[in-house]
Amino acid sequence: MKYLSSYFTFVTAIALFFSFEPSSADSHENFVRCLYNYPDITNTISNVVYTQTNSSYSSVLDHTIENRRFSNSSSEPLVIVTPLDVSQIQATIICSQRHGLQIRTRSGGHDYEGLSYVAQVPFVLLDLLNLRQITVDEESRTAWVQSGATLGELYYSISQKSKTLGFPAGVCASVGIGGHISGGGYGLICVNAHIIDVNGNLLGRQAMGEDLFWAIRGGGGASFGVIVAWKVKLVPVPSTVTMFDVSRTLEENATEIIQKWQLVAHKLDERIIIRVDITRVNSNKHGKLTIQARFVSLFLGGVEELIPLMQNSLPELGLDRNDCKETSWIGSAVFNNALLIGSSGNEPPESMLNKTQIRFGNYKGKSDYVKKPIPIEGLRGLLRLLCDAKVEYPLVQLAPYGGIMNEISESEIAFSHRSQYIYHIHYGVTWQEEGDEIAQRHMDWIRRLYKYMEPYVSNSPRAAYINYRDLDIGVNNNGFTSYTHASIWGLKYFNNNFKRLAKVKTKVDPKNFFRNEQSIPILSVETIQHKRKQLKMVPQITLTNSYALHILNCRK
CATH class of the missing domain: 3.40.462.20 (Vanillyl-alcohol Oxidase; Chain A, domain 3)
Known part of the structure; x- marks a missing residue:
C-alpha cells in the first residue's frame, strides 16, 4: 500500500533513546508530553489526542461503542489517540510503555465485553477510526484495507471496482475490519498484513515471519501488536x-x-x-x-x-x-445488514458506508x-x-x-x-x-x-x-497470568492452537505489554514457576547459587 512507504523510520534507534521501564508515578500528562516531543511524527499529533478535559473526549469515546452496557463505565481511558498514520501509532506504543500505561486498540467498537475501550487499569485508547483507506486491485483480485475501515466500507469499495468479486465475511456492515479479521480466522484469504510490534517496528508478512502471521489470523490481533492493515484475497461471485x-x-x-x-x-x-x-x-x-x-x-x-x-x-x-x-453480491450484503438494523433491504449500496447505523x-x-x-x-x-x-x-x-x-x-x-x-x-x-x-x-x-x-x-x-467474546468462560489475572490459568478460557477459543499462540506471544511481546482480560499469555511465568519447583527439590542448590538468583530475578 502506498501510504506505508513514507512511514518507515529508524524505530530501533528511537527505542534506544527512550526508556521502557514503566513508572507508576508518571501521569498521563507526561505521556502526552512524550507524544508531543516524539521524533519523526509525520502529522501534528496534538490534533488527534483527547484527554478527559477535552470537550470532544466524550463524543470520540462514545462514537463506536456498540454495547451500551459499557457506555457509562468508570473504567475510561486517560487519553484517546486517533492516529492519522503509522508514526503516531508508533509514538503511542513507545510513550505508553515509558509512562506505565496500557493500550487498548479499537477498530469498530463491537467487542462484546468492551475490551477494546474499557480497562481496570490506567490506559490509553488507540482508536483507529481515521485509518480507513481501502485499495482494491481488480486485476490481482486483492484489496488492502486499513483496520479502522468497516466491513460495509470494504464491501462497497469492492462493488465499485467489480460486479463479480466479493469478500466472504460478516453480515453486520458496521463491524470493524481490524477485530473481525484477526479473530475471525480469515486465513487463506488474507495474504499479507502490516503490524506495529511492541518496539514500534512496522512489519509486513516477510518481516514478521510466518509464526506471527499465523497467529494474527484467528488468534486475536490485540495480543501481539497493532495491526494497521490487511491484504485480502477477493473471491469470484456470479453477477446474480x-x-x-x-x-x-x-x-x-x-x-x-x-x-x-x-x-x-x-x-x-x-x-x-x-x-x-x-x-x-x-x-x-x-x-x-x-x-x-x-x-x-x-x-x-x-x-x-x-x-x-x-x-x-x-x-x-x-x-x-x-x-x-435475485440481486447482486453487494445487494446481498445490503439485504443481510438490513435484517440486523430493521430496514427494508432495498437501500442503495451507499448505505454500507454508514458506520454508526446500529445500536444494540x-x-x-x-x-x-x-x-x-x-x-x-x-x-x-x-x-x-x-x-x-x-x-x-x-x-x-x-x-x-x-x-x-x-x-x-x-x-x-x-x-x-x-x-x-x-x-x-x-x-x-x-x-x-x-x-x-x-x-x-x-x-x-x-x-x-x-x-x-x-x-x-x-x-x-x-x-x-x-x-463473540465471553468473560464468563475465564479471565486472566490482574497482571501476569500463567499459561495454565489462561488455558481455562484459551483452550475453548483455540483448542490445540493455544500453546503455539503462547509461544508466538512470548517471542514477539516477552514483557506482555499488549494484554487484556483474555489476551494470549506469555510462557515465561510458567517456566519460572516450574524452575522454582525444581530448585526446591534439589537441596544442594541454594539461593546463593548464581543460576538460582537469575531465575528468581527473571520475574517480568
Whole structure:
C-alpha cells in the first residue's frame, strides 16, 4: 500500500533513546508530553489526542461503542489517540510503555465485553477510526484495507471496482475490519498484513515471519501488536445471487424444520448457506408470545437453480419463488445488514458506508459449537427458555459449517474450529431498560440458557468463538497470568492452537505489554514457576547459587 512507504523510520534507534521501564508515578500528562516531543511524527499529533478535559473526549469515546452496557463505565481511558498514520501509532506504543500505561486498540467498537475501550487499569485508547483507506486491485483480485475501515466500507469499495468479486465475511456492515479479521480466522484469504510490534517496528508478512502471521489470523490481533492493515484475497461471485428470508413459528412446525436443518445444512451445495435466527415474537394468529425461526440464505446463483436444490434438501421449509430475491453480491450484503438494523433491504449500496447505523442497547453474548444434531426434546427445551417474558430481546442464531471449512486443517491458522463441528451457536440478549437489577436479570437468563445447553454441545473443551467474546468462560489475572490459568478460557477459543499462540506471544511481546482480560499469555511465568519447583527439590542448590538468583530475578 502506498501510504506505508513514507512511514518507515529508524524505530530501533528511537527505542534506544527512550526508556521502557514503566513508572507508576508518571501521569498521563507526561505521556502526552512524550507524544508531543516524539521524533519523526509525520502529522501534528496534538490534533488527534483527547484527554478527559477535552470537550470532544466524550463524543470520540462514545462514537463506536456498540454495547451500551459499557457506555457509562468508570473504567475510561486517560487519553484517546486517533492516529492519522503509522508514526503516531508508533509514538503511542513507545510513550505508553515509558509512562506505565496500557493500550487498548479499537477498530469498530463491537467487542462484546468492551475490551477494546474499557480497562481496570490506567490506559490509553488507540482508536483507529481515521485509518480507513481501502485499495482494491481488480486485476490481482486483492484489496488492502486499513483496520479502522468497516466491513460495509470494504464491501462497497469492492462493488465499485467489480460486479463479480466479493469478500466472504460478516453480515453486520458496521463491524470493524481490524477485530473481525484477526479473530475471525480469515486465513487463506488474507495474504499479507502490516503490524506495529511492541518496539514500534512496522512489519509486513516477510518481516514478521510466518509464526506471527499465523497467529494474527484467528488468534486475536490485540495480543501481539497493532495491526494497521490487511491484504485480502477477493473471491469470484456470479453477477446474480439469490437471497431469501423465510420465517416459521412454533405453530408452523419451526421446531421440526430446525431439526431437519441440523441434518442437512452443513452438507448442502457449497454455493448456499442457510442460517437460522430464533427469537420471541407475538403470534399473529393467537395474539400471544411464540417462537419464530427465520431461515436466512445466500445462494451464489439464480432462483431457478435454488428452488429445486431446496426442494431436494429441505422441502419442509416450503420455499417458494415468491420468497426469493435475485440481486447482486453487494445487494446481498445490503439485504443481510438490513435484517440486523430493521430496514427494508432495498437501500442503495451507499448505505454500507454508514458506520454508526446500529445500536444494540445493552447486550450480552455467548457462543457454542455443535458436533452432532441436538435431539428434538433438547431443541424444545431451548425454545421454552426463549419464551421467558422477563427478558426483552433474546436471540439464538445457528450458523452452519461444512463446505470449505472442512477442507482446512485446524492448525492451518490460529482459528481452529473446523471439520469437527456441524454448526455454531450464537446466544444473545439485549435490553433497553437501565439499572443494575435489570441488567443482572438478563445476565442470569443467558447464563441459565448456556448451562441448559451444556449436554448438547462440544466438551473438553467446550468450544467458543473469540469474536463473540465471553468473560464468563475465564479471565486472566490482574497482571501476569500463567499459561495454565489462561488455558481455562484459551483452550475453548483455540483448542490445540493455544500453546503455539503462547509461544508466538512470548517471542514477539516477552514483557506482555499488549494484554487484556483474555489476551494470549506469555510462557515465561510458567517456566519460572516450574524452575522454582525444581530448585526446591534439589537441596544442594541454594539461593546463593548464581543460576538460582537469575531465575528468581527473571520475574517480568
